[in-house]
Amino acid sequence: MNDQKTYTVSIYTENNIGLLNRISAIFQRRHINIESLSASESEIDDVFRFTLVVKVTEEQIRKIIGQIERQVEVIKAYYHTDEETIFTESALFKIKSDLLFEERQIQNIIKESNARIVTVNKEFFVLEKSGRRAEIELVYRELKPFGIMQFVRSGRIAVTKTEMPISSLLSSIGNQEETAFAKA
Numbered sequence: 423m424n425d426q427k428t429y430t431v432s433i434y435t436e437n438n439i440g441l442l443n444r445i446s447a448i449f450q451r452r453h454i455n456i457e458s459l460s461a462s463e464s465e466i467d468d469v470f471r472f473t474l475v476v477k478v479t480e481e482q483i484r485k486i487i488g489q490i491e492r493q494v495e496v497i498k499a500y501y502h503t504d505e506e507t508i509f510t511e512s513a514l515f516k517i518k519s520d521l522l523f524e525e526r527q528i529q530n531i532i533k534e535s536n537a538r539i540v541t542v543n544k545e546f547f548v549l550e551k552s553g554r555r556a557e558i559e560l561v562y563r564e565l566k567p568f569g570i571m572q573f574v575r576s577g578r579i580a581v582t583k584t585e586m587p588i589s590s591l592l593s594s595i596g597n598q599e600e601t602a603f604a605k606a
Contacts, residue, residue, distance in 0.1 A: 429475070432471060445496075454478055510578070513573065515572075517570060519544060527568075528568060536551075546571055549561075
């Protein structure tokens with residue numbers, strides 16, 4: 423029986439070279455595909471966050487989180503189901519400009535999908551669409567017959583519906599370090 427689910431993994435880290443390679447190797451050794459990856463600063467100064475999406479069993483994700491947390495630069499890692507997160511992706515579509523004015527269907531697609539025109543010039547225009555993967559894929563399928571010059575989609579970005587204890591964890595670590603420093 424296959425109990426695989428989609429999990430969003432949040433990894434809070436120091437900003438060190440080579441860490442992403444070591445984290446991805448953990449998944450590679452288990453033959454698990456990372457479906458989406460995003461890296462950015464976090465809500466905490468000097469702490470960075472990787473957000474990954476994988477389809478695995480809960481037992482697999484627990485083992486993976488344990489391995490990730492053994493990396494020296496990793497402060498804490500969490501995993502959440504789609505029901506426990508609020509998430510989105512973003513995509514850019516580059517299309518020939520003449521189609522924007524000649525094809526009423528494209529204007530309808532933009533309006534109905536709540537896409538946003540980012541730029542327009544003589545040769546092309548660029549649309550931005552944020553939302554769930556299925557919404558972006560729908561816009562892609564609708565625009566494809568008109569000819570998409572370029573397409574790019576971001577990795578998932580997500581926040582949890584419940585409070586993440588990472589801020590209080592880091593605050594307590596900082597307080598412990600200050601106390602240890604004062605005693606020295």
